[in-house]
Amino acid sequence: MILTHFLKKGLTWPITLTILIILAIAVAVPFSNLYLDPAHPLHVPNHLVGLFGKYLTYALLALALDLVWGYCGILSLGHGAFFALGGYAMGMYLMRQIGSRGVYGDPVLPDFMVFLNWQELPWFWYGFDQFWFAALMIILVPGGLAFIFGWFAFRSRVTGVYLSIITQAMTYALLLAFFRNDMGFGGNNGLTDFKDILGYDIQASTTRAGLFSASAIALALGVLITAAITGSQFGKLMIAVRDAESRTRFLGYRPEMVKLFAFVVSAIMAGIAGALYVPQVGIINPGEFAPANSIEVVVWTAVGGRGTIIGPIIGALVVNGGKSWFTGAFPEYWLFALGGLFVLVTLLLPKGIVGTVRDGWAKLRPAKQAPIESDTTQKPADQANSQPQAAE
Amino acid sequence: MTDKTNSLLYLDGVSVSFDGFKAINNLSLVLQQGEMRAIIGPNGAGKTTMMDIMTGKTRPDTGDVIFDGEIDLTSHDEADIATMGIGRKFQKPTVFEGHTVEDNIALALAGSRGIMATLFHRRSEAGEGRIRQILDTIRLSHLRGNTAGNLSHGQKQWLEIGMLLAQDPKLLLVDEPVAGMTDSETEATASLLRDIAEDHSVIVVEHDMGFVRELDVKVTCLHEGSVLSEGSLDHVSADPKVIEVYLGR
Ligand SMILES: Nc1ncnc2c1ncn2[C@@H]1O[C@H](COP(=O)(O)OP(=O)(O)OP(=O)(O)O)[C@@H](O)[C@H]1O
Numbered sequence: 243m244i245l246t247h248f249l250k251k252g253l254t255w256p257i258t259l260t261i262l263i264i265l266a267i268a269v270a271v272p273f274s275n276l277y278l279d280p281a282h283p284l285h286v287p288n289h290l291v292g293l294f295g296k297y298l299t300y301a302l303l304a305l306a307l308d309l310v311w312g313y314c315g316i317l318s319l320g321h322g323a324f325f326a327l328g329g330y331a332m333g334m335y336l337m338r339q340i341g342s343r344g345v346y347g348d349p350v351l352p353d354f355m356v357f358l359n360w361q362e363l364p365w366f367w368y369g370f371d372q373f374w375f376a377a378l379m380i381i382l383v384p385g386g387l388a389f390i391f392g393w394f395a396f397r398s399r400v401t402g403v404y405l406s407i408i409t410q411a412m413t414y415a416l417l418l419a420f421f422r423n424d425m426g427f428g429g430n431n432g433l434t435d436f437k438d439i440l441g442y443d444i445q446a447s448t449t450r451a452g453l454f455s456a457s458a459i460a461l462a463l464g465v466l467i468t469a470a471i472t473g474s475q476f477g478k479l480m481i482a483v484r485d486a487e488s489r490t491r492f493l494g495y496r497p498e499m500v501k502l503f504a505f506v507v508s509a510i511m512a513g514i515a516g517a518l519y520v521p522q523v524g525i526i527n528p529g530e531f532a533p534a535n536s537i538e539v540v541v542w543t544a545v546g547g548r549g550t551i552i553g554p555i556i557g558a559l560v561v562n563g564g565k566s567w568f569t570g571a572f573p574e575y576w577l578f579a580l581g582g583l584f585v586l587v588t589l590l591l592p593k594g595i596v597g598t599v600r601d602g603w604a605k606l607r608p609a610k611q612a613p614i615e616s617d618t619t620q621k622p623a624d625q626a627n628s629q630p631q632a633a634e
Numbered sequence: 635m636t637d638k639t640n641s642l643l644y645l646d647g648v649s650v651s652f653d654g655f656k657a658i659n660n661l662s663l664v665l666q667q668g669e670m671r672a673i674i675g676p677n678g679a680g681k682t683t684m685m686d687i688m689t690g691k692t693r694p695d696t697g698d699v700i701f702d703g704e705i706d707l708t709s710h711d712e713a714d715i716a717t718m719g720i721g722r723k724f725q726k727p728t729v730f731e732g733h734t735v736e737d738n739i740a741l742a743l744a745g746s747r748g749i750m751a752t753l754f755h756r757r758s759e760a761g762e763g764r765i766r767q768i769l770d771t772i773r774l775s776h777l778r779g780n781t782a783g784n785l786s787h788g789q790k791q792w793l794e795i796g797m798l799l800a801q802d803p804k805l806l807l808v809d810e811p812v813a814g815m816t817d818s819e820t821e822a823t824a825s826l827l828r829d830i831a832e833d834h835s836v837i838v839v840e841h842d843m844g845f846v847r848e849l850d851v852k853v854t855c856l857h858e859g860s861v862l863s864e865g866s867l868d869h870v871s872a873d874p875k876v877i878e879v880y881l882g883r
């Protein structure tokens with residue numbers, strides 16, 4: 243009851259519309275891919291299903307970053323780490339599903355372990371043959387790391403640039419660790435050559451269509467949860483912490499706890515995004531921890547418009563769409579284009595695409611004298627809406 | 635000794651220095667339950683620093699700071715102290731600029747500060763009434779939906795006083811509430827603070843002597859981190875030491 247109220251509060255019409263569009267895409271793209279004739283103009287070919295599915299997980303990652311950066315002022319330059327950890331947890335499950343079909347045919351040990359002459363499975367690989375266990379780890383590992391990291395960083399009141407730097411250091415440290423063969427995660431080759439997921443052939447177009455839908459549904463859920471959180475009193479508190487952290491303390495709030503909660507929720511969202519990414523691209527390797535990856539997420543979010551829910555999604559889709567085209571056309575220049583884009587957006591569109599469009603829209607509407615009036619008329623209606631729910 | 639247990643706020647021998655500079659120097663001050671006190675003193679006298687100490691922002695090097703007869707404020711942090719009933723208005727008005735006037739009050743409104751409580755918070759009938767009443771008191775009802783960042787300096791001062799009211803603390807620390815206000819706004823603020831003082835204890839720091847006179851309460855003059863003179867406004871302003879360092883300039 244209290245939960246439905248919480249979720250409903252986030253469902254403003256733009257959010258509802260966004261969720262409906264994403265869900266429509268979750269149905270339409272797989273349908274067109276599987277059931278339309280390849281000659282049909284609306285047919286989506288296999289490679290595009292995989293590509294768009296990947297973009298959807300990027301969009302979820304950008305949304306996760308926006309929850310902490312746009313709404314809570316925590317500029318994380320290490321969100322790629324949570325994405326990668328979720329990805330590794332999924333990758334470990336997929337590795338265990340290979341079974342004796344590996345090159346060396348060992349029924350238990352993944353190929354890279356046989357290659358390294360390991361005799362038995364390391365303890366931290368236990369359980370990953372079960373999907374439910376892997377699913378739990380996809381949530382617990384990124385969430386747990388975010389909790390421990392945030393607990394120390396936020397309680398010691400590390401903020402601003404210093405915080406950004408240590409998040410970057412975190413992902414860099416993980417990058418170095420995962421590169422090591424003796425860590426037990428496949429070293430620089432990472433985890434790959436997956437065969438099945440939940441018993442379905444991972445290469446089959448039906449499976450890939452299913453993964454696409456799962457990514458879209460995860461994104462829709464991410465939108466719903468982010469909207470509910472940011473639309474609540476807690477969401478207002480997050481913004482208050484972002485704008486005047488110390489002031490909230492003198493009202494009796496604990497901003498470090500506000501940030502910790504947001505950071506953990508965000509890391510879990512990023513982890514889920516990573517877990518959906520890996521089966522679609524077919525590999526996870528330490529490169530996903532590269533600091534540059536995390537910085538790219540910041541660029542997507544800035545381009546789309548931080549502090550809005552639709553912004554990071556648009557940003558992730560637009561920038562990655564651009565990247566796919568650009569790396570095809572002028573492969574050497576992509577990083578310059580990305581850097582230039584970031585500079586341009588920062589200078590010309592500080593609120594990103596969505597923020598700028600929203601402000602422009604607000605200006606275009608016939609300037610009613612008082613925003614106060616529209617607000618007071620809105621209030622009683624709001625109350626009237628919430629009355630019947632109280633009786634639920 | 636009785637002062638220590640009966641008073642609302644008891645400071646004794648408090649000192650704090652920043653890089654060797656003694657901002658507060660062996661300061662002692664007692665505020666009775668229900669009392670309103672005005673604090674005056676030249677720039678740099680340590681008035682704001684004193685409030686920093688009372689609210690847990692700054693830890694004193696030595697001395698006792700006792701709240702409500704028993705609570706040692708030096709061992710609590712800002713959030714604890716705020717929850718225990720000390721509210722503060724800053725010298726430079728500090729409101730949540732991105733939020734509406736209404737949301738500023740709503741965030742300050744007394745209530746549970748936990749994560750779950752704020753996530754699942756639903757404004758009660760009583761809460762709504764309280765917000766409306768506070769907005770009336772601080773004369774910002776007509777700007778309820780406006781972004782706080784767009785308010786005038788004086789309006790921000792009032793909004794911050796409104797946030798204090800919403801917190802409903804036992805003790806209000808009000809740092810320079812009338813800076814940037816017109817004469818009529820200043821008068822209105824004085825009468826508002828007198829109303830508040832009916833059922834709260836208040837410490838007001840202010841340079842505006844006309845305003846202090848309006849408050850009509852006991853006055854403490856600080857200088858170089860300790861009490862220079864204390865008593866009625868007439869007594870303090872006739873004190874040759876006060877005239878020399880402060881009023882006479
Ligand atoms: N955090 C700090 N670090 C260093 N010096 C400080 C700090 N806080 C205050 N001071 C110094 O302590 C002295 C007292 O400052 P305080 O702000 O308390 O004065 P004030 O009485 O409030 O003055 P004003 O009337 O100008 O507001 C000043 O000299 C100030 O520079």
Ligand SMILES: [Mg+2]
Pocket residue numbers: 681682683725809
């Ligand atoms: Mg001061």
